Amino acid sequence: MSRQDASDLAHCLGREAEAVCRHYLPAGCQQGNYWRVGDVRGAPGRSMFVRLHQTARGRAGKWSDAATGEHGDLLDVIRETLGLTDFKDVVKEACRFLSLPRPVSEPELPERMQDGQPAPSGSPEAARRLFAMAQPIAGTIAEMYLRNRGITAFNETGALRFHPHCYYRPDETGPTKGLPAMIASVTDLAGRQTGAHRTWLAPDGSGKASVNLPRKSMGNLLGAGVRFGKAEDVLAAGEGLETVLSVRTVLPRLLSLAALSAGHLGAILFPDDLKRLYILWDRDPAGDRARDTLITRANAEGVEAVALTPVLGDFNEDLQHLGAVALRTALLNQLHPEDIGRFLAA
Template identity: 30%
Template sequence: MMEIGEIVRLLAQGAESLARELLPGGRREGREWVAGDLAGSPGRGVSVCIAGPKAGIWGDFSAGLHGDALDLVAVCRFGGNKTEALKWARGWLGLGEARSGGRAPAPPPPRPRDVEGERREAEQRRQKGRGLWAAGVPIPGTPAEVYLAGRGISLEALGRAPNVLRFNARTWCTERGAAHPAMVALIQDQGFTIGAHRTFLAPDGRGKARIKAAKKVLGATDGGLIPLWRGASDKPLKDAPEGDTIAIAEGIEDALTIALHCPEWRVVACVSIGNMAKLTLPPTIMDVRLCFDRDGENPAVRTARERAIDRYMREGRSVFAMQPAEGFKDFNEEHQAALRGRRGAA
């Protein structure tokens, strides 16, 4: 019987073909295959290395999961059952029991890239994302405001609603196969819209929609950010004056929580920890606050954090890493707990 390590190695050799099969809604970006989730939806929640010495290594940063090619088969097809994944992998590689002692056949060759087709698809997703946002309405008075209030984020306390956020009552939800209410945010790279972030909501805004992936991206996220708060200067990011401090959080709710507590700072959301090191900041901003969650404490997340710190320090900026207090997964959770404590004391 062929050793598991050898099967993992063979799967890694055919990592691109494997990723295409397991995550059909994904797309190739350089040496990675990216998808929205482990169900294979479009987006950028999951990344699989498909070339080089780390081929087959993958991570789902939102869920704090990672592993090798066989682990990917297990979570995508068999609910984490590696015994069943191993059987499937042997079949996919063409390793019948009678042949398992011989030389394994080469894995299927990767499909040739359609670069122009990928470019057209990316532009279509970007346009759809922009259209979703444009078709929405400002969030005051909508279920999106109710949702944020439920997370302890008061638009009245902020003083204004971020223009980058809108509410669209009829946002297409692939998981539901129907239109669904969502809070929609523009994702921008140096002022240019590259995608849209959707938070699917309960119809009345009291929480997120009860679906597997309530947060999804349409378009790109690489190098993109959601500019939620302009801070004391109140100027666009590209025109940020010297002396501005920028806080970079992963999610929208965390970023708005930080804006509540430090309104003098400029605050952006980078969508995912893997994207935090990829933002292009104007040279006038020298003070960078990296706001890390406490969930997903695994090697891939630690590496992403280190990359972010190293990136902005190499640019000569002052970098300060922040985390919520022990026992809280993010700043918003800590903020909500503090609000409950104040209400209880009253």
């Protein structure tokens, strides 16, 4: 790896300096434009300063230890906190954290490393970075939130992650603050991530955060969705994450997609080998329109469309208020006969 490539990688880490510090130096804390911690190995204390944002005094990610006089960048932080001795291992870990698709020594580098510029706010690249910075939901507030909604199916939920301090801004001029959030990866038919969806959560996971807009999306969503399970000839598509995951709680083998809004549900793209589409519609005017649109589109493309109807307002309400057994029974009465044994099996 060349010196320039190493500098580019350190610069990429610097653009995510706060996330790097929270991950590798969790004993520290933020004070103004710095992350303060005991030393480069992550010991508790306040003698080491990591610059979180670029200023006239220097680039983000640079650090110095007032007690020892040591200084360096975030590659040094990764090396020391993990006890790595081979620089190739440091590079590999840095690339894993940044979710780079290939080692940085190869000629073709990702766009964010070629131009040295931050990703535009709300862009697909910004969505990919956010998802890469988050962690699996197992054991997190995000899992607790879903369980509090009656959802217990967590097989094939790699599209969901958790971020403990996801920035929330109420409007264009308001201040930002970090809140725990469930992050969902939005992908196209080829599996490429085109966007992300954020659900900000209460600190105890009891529900959504007490903010005006606890759900926001970023990137390109039209035609795409949050996918659970591997592509097959049968697909269930619904509006919200909770709706889709509620159905998967009692139909764990059913490939499902959450479009994230009624408008986007009506515009999802169909896989080439799709034979039957189950429409998980909500009982409201927007849900009616999305259902009718999908039925018309499916019929035009030779895909059998089956609208699954909730007893209450949506399938998560059914799961919470009627229970899993009642939801399973209601779905059993609506499934195509060929799919009953295929998808209701535990």
